[in-house]
Amino acid sequence: MFLSKSFGYALRGVLYVALLEPKGNKIKIEQMADKLAVPRHFLAKIMKKMVQEDILTSTKGPYGGFSLSPVTLQTKLLHLVKITDGMEQFNTCVLSLRKCNSKNPCPLHFQMLQIRDGMLAEFSKTSIGDLLDKKNPDFIKSISVI
Amino acid sequence: MFLSKSFGYALRGVLYVALLEPKGNKIKIEQMADKLAVPRHFLAKIMKKMVQEDILTSTKGPYGGFSLSPVTLQTKLLHLVKITDGMEQFNTCVLSLRKCNSKNPCPLHFQMLQIRDGMLAEFSKTSIGDLLDKKNPDFIKSISVI
DNA sequence: TTCAAAAAAGATATTCATGTCTTTTTTAGT
């Protein structure tokens, strides 16, 4: 409920790169999957999607890996949700009723509208950079072990 | 996201019974599945669960069907969520981190806490009876066609 | 130019929610 595992992997992945890449070398998927305790190839697919969306950059070959793009830190969480979960959930009735809308509401329409709008607002205003706390020595732990 | 289809079926099912059963006969699964445009046997399983939880009553055999229990209208939506989706989602970290809690928060901990608590509060206070609007001649429509 | 390292891509497997079909149990009326 709320969000998929893929979203969690995406966020932890990009935060990992944002935290460690500035220290030097590019980040390898092997290392990430290890440290984040996440399925390697599944993570790789999600990372690839983020690269396609310019949320990250990547280079192949020796000394390659993932690194920040010019917009990584400004990327809103909602962009990650779009990639991993899609936006449909925010527009579709919780009772799956196609005709449901504010003129013709299902019994839960306005309650769900409020909850979803709250989430939308939060995820629209929060960026990757907002979540990144380099000053906190425990930050890496807070995204690591499942 | 947010809630499963099963939850939607459960809510529409119980509202359907609450709306039509007082008018006379018990409600047959066949009729419900038809009017709600929902998979018959899948709905049957969910109705059975609600009966097991005393949210509804049922009688087998000729002239049987589903009817209200003494507590149907007082049942909170959260009870339906428990049955269909489970409560785990409200207690588990959005990033699937087992160690995440308010002392040791993941980067999204407090944002998600707020959103989930909002939803919990709403679903804890709202009952089936609260959603049932018998005065509204279009109520049946608002839970009918998918 | 060849080699090895790395991401990208593709193929297959597993799990879980959802959906369908069949059989069993219960029960009211004859």
Place this chain on the structure above:
DNA sequence: ACTAAAAAAGACATGAATATCTTTTTTGAA
């Protein structure tokens, strides 16, 4: 007792999210 109607139960099918395994492409360095 018998029959038919209805829910309950069980077996099987499908689809989507998640996970694993293999092959291809790219590229830096010797």
